[in-house]
Amino acid sequence: MKAIIVKNDNFETIGFQVSIESTTVFNWGISASPFYFCKEVSAKKYCTTIFELVKMQTKLHELKNFMSRFFQCVTDSKDANKDCGYNLGSIDEEMKQLEARIQRTINEII
Numbered sequence: 827m828k829a830i831i832v833k834n835d836n837f838e839t840i841g842f843q844v845s846i847e848s849t850t851v852f853n854w855g856i857s858a859s860p861f862y863f864c865k866e867v868s869a870k871k872y873c874t875t876i877f878e879l880v881k882m883q884t885k886l887h888e889l890k891n892f893m894s895r896f897f898q899c900v901t902d903s904k905d906a907n908k909d910c911g912y913n914l915g916s917i918d919e920e921m922k923q924l925e926a927r928i929q930r931t932i933n934e935i936i
Contacts, residue, residue, distance in 0.1 A: 827851075827876070829869035829935070830858045837863070842932045844869050844876050852879050854932060872935050879931055886924045889917055 832841030832855065840862065841855035858864040869876060893914060 827869045827873065829867050829872070829876075831865045831867065832856050832858055833863040833865075839929075839933055842935075844879075852876055852883065854879075854883070854928060869935075875931060875935055879928060882924050882928050882931070886921060886928070889921050889924070893917060 827844065827846050830841075830843045830845075831839060832843075834840045839855070841857060842852070843850060843854075843857065844852040856862065896914070
């Protein structure tokens with residue numbers, strides 16, 4: 827298992843990719859490019875953390891997909907013209923927390 831870390835000019839992490847053989851199991855941010863500092867490291871000692879990242883990323887994807895589908899359902903609804911309220915703030919907050927947690931976890935690995 828190997829990880830590629832991508833840093834910008836300020837040496838902030840802007841990309842992270844984990845692969846097992848030729849299969850990418852986790853990808854976050856910008857992919858490796860000659861325009862950025864990239865470093866390949868062994869990720870074997872971070873297996874548990876990487877699987878946690880995969881879980882968090884999957885949950886984040888599910889939340890984003892839910893919001894998209896929800897709004898499509900509201901739009902498609904024959905009652906869409908009626909004034910009905912809804913608050914998805916808790917989902918927005920959960921997505922922000924997951925995104926921040928993913929970035930913190932990546933920074934802990936590096």
